[in-house]
Amino acid sequence: MTTTHTYDSVIIGAGGAGLRAAIESSDKVKTAVISKLYPTRSHTGAAQGGMCAALANVEEDSPEWHTFDTVKGGDYLVDQPAAELMCREAIDAVYELEHWGLPFNRTPEGKLDQRRFGGHTRNHGEAPVKRAVYSADRTGHMILQTLYQQCIKRDVRFFNEFYVLDLIMTGGVCGGVVAYELATGELHVFKAKSVVFATGGFGRIFKVTSCAHTLTGDGPAVVWRRGVPLEDMEMFQIHPTGIYKMGILLSEAVRGEGGILLNSENERFMERYAPTVKDLAPRDMVSRAIYQEIKEGRGIGPGKDGVYLDVRHLPKEVIEEKLPDVTEFARLYLGVEPTTEPVPIQPTAHYAMGGIPTDVDGRGVTGSEETVIPGLYAAGECACVSVHGANRLGTNSLLDIVVFGKRSGAAAAEDAMNAPEPSAAEAPETDTAALLQGILDSGGDQKVVDIRTELQDNMFDKAGVIRTDGSLREMQEIIGVLRERAERVAIHDKGKIFNSDLMEAVELRFLLDCAENLVVAALARTESRGGHWRDDYPVRDDENWLKHTLSYRQPDGSIKLEFKPVKMGPYVPMERKY
């Protein structure tokens, strides 16, 4: 039995971007939020360190400096007008959250306190600047809670633990989604004039990751399957400091508060790689520096494949009061006491810069001319505006979700007020029902976990921090084999109630989609830029590659690439030194 719902605006995902969009949209039009989790379980809650805005509460600062840092940090693949807008609107976005009750840490005068973060500098790179407002090391948790509280206040309609599995596209116009209700196993059709994707990232394509089990790229995969391109999928951020072997994030705020990285010779090696800002260089550079240290034999741990994060020299109250969660993670998951021992870390897959292409109002766009796809919107990690370019700066994701969550929610509501009813597709759930039934009925010989693990292991080795033509071609072949095996997956659970066995089989296909888009775009981009490092092309090539990739699904399932120019602005690409 399929239930049909009709809304003006439907938002998929209830992390920071989705909730912020919901607040904006529900004030104006009939709105529903569909999430595969309870909203407060979303991975925004795992963000730790802070959210940047040039408030200048502690030190001199300006939105223009913030914009410059964002563009340079993104290795000039950033669309400069979008970054300028984000950094300008950052200030009001922070105050709005404060007015909604977000408990930021305060200065002695009672203003919002600010701390340092990687790549954020004073006057175009002179020195690190205190720009990030924060709540201890649980800033994301507080943003998620505060936005959810505002949704409760507004009585926003939620459909929790519903998985969106298909996009309804009729004649190039988006008219809703098809969702699976986990509690009952029933399909639901949501007809809507506006559909906002805010589903987060897809870090689970990698073995070592800071991303939640649920971050399987459902949003990007679902729209890509219906002909929407994905932008800059090769740009994936590997964060330098994950817990050794586990990948759980240890915030950049640790280094913002004065923590340093050490190799096996007890050397503060970042002094060699980034003499000015040292340990506070952008994440792509720090992750590569760690890999270089490991490659040259100065790694730590049983496999000599990590380095140390050291806070022993910091005052105990800084560790306990400003970094309490991170400290607890080290104690619990490593059995290490950070006040007296260095903490073993290794780079961890963290954030997708690429995703569903949008304009600055969150409207989905296609092609190099950026033609608007009526009815489709995206915001947050699953979108690509592009404000992060080839490498996102720390704290700019929390900023992205509130700024572009708001803008996309506003555009979705406004457009819905003027849009005609979407033309009704006949039984739009047919394909989804067939997909699910196929998996339920399968007598195949494959397990989801085996395919997923092979994907994750290989992606980390062959398409992670360091890539080459050879490694990417191997990865492409592996994905082909895994796709074929995924067709032969059989599951145990044949029931209707909370069949997460079934959903994991569907998520596996989404993971494979995201991974393949990443690999194809990475193979094409014969240069090194930001998070995309090609050992066989170790230099940035502005002449040929100052452009975004767009990857499309072809009718035969293969991927076609197109390109579109980067929107430039006042900042001329220069060598990226820190």
Place this chain on the structure above:
Amino acid sequence: MAAEGKIALKLRIRRYNPEDRPDPWWDEYDLECSPMDRLLDALNEVKWRIDGTLSMRRSCAHGICGSDAMMINGQNALACKVMVKDVAPKCTVEPIRGLPVIKDLIVDMEPFMDAYKAVLPFLINDTEPPDTERLQTEEEHQKFEDTTKCILCAACTTSCPIFWGDDGYMGPAAIVNAHRFIMDSRDEAGRTRLKILSGKEGAFRCRTTFNCTEACPRGINVTRAIQEVKRATMFDRF
């Protein structure tokens, strides 16, 4: 004997699936785990390799999303914050108590969320805010900082014997979230919330057994927060 570097873990799990059988039952699984695996990793091992019908909620796997609260050897905890070395060689896992079980370790969270929503869990301040931030001293912030850590996992509420006996009781988590706003210098609806909390299903039902404080995976001093709310009600001071 377990393989090198591994330890044996016998998992005893309370199962329930109304599509399958009318009553709950117990299943046992023998695993080999790394001592530093999370209990959640062990449960995933069962689900992914032995029995795909085993169902539980999970997401972040490091204690911040609050999905995987369960009763582990008789105590409420998040499965991702319990290490195998601390529960091996035998571990019993059951759903949290006092909420209707839907399937295996999954309970119906709606009654819990309804109690949370009843305390008006959002800042209420009808005064026009300044162009910048409202000022608040760090001392004022510290009065409610502890209770802002709540992740709504329900470990506290479902460890409370009063809640087990009376599912109308709003429970520790709702009171914690009321505390977070009552003690916030920027909020203007403290009295309204205290009135809600002083009702017959409110804070005064607490008998200070401290189960909630022990259960909280975020280390919130839940019992103290409840006592502060009771005191605020009696003396109309907060």
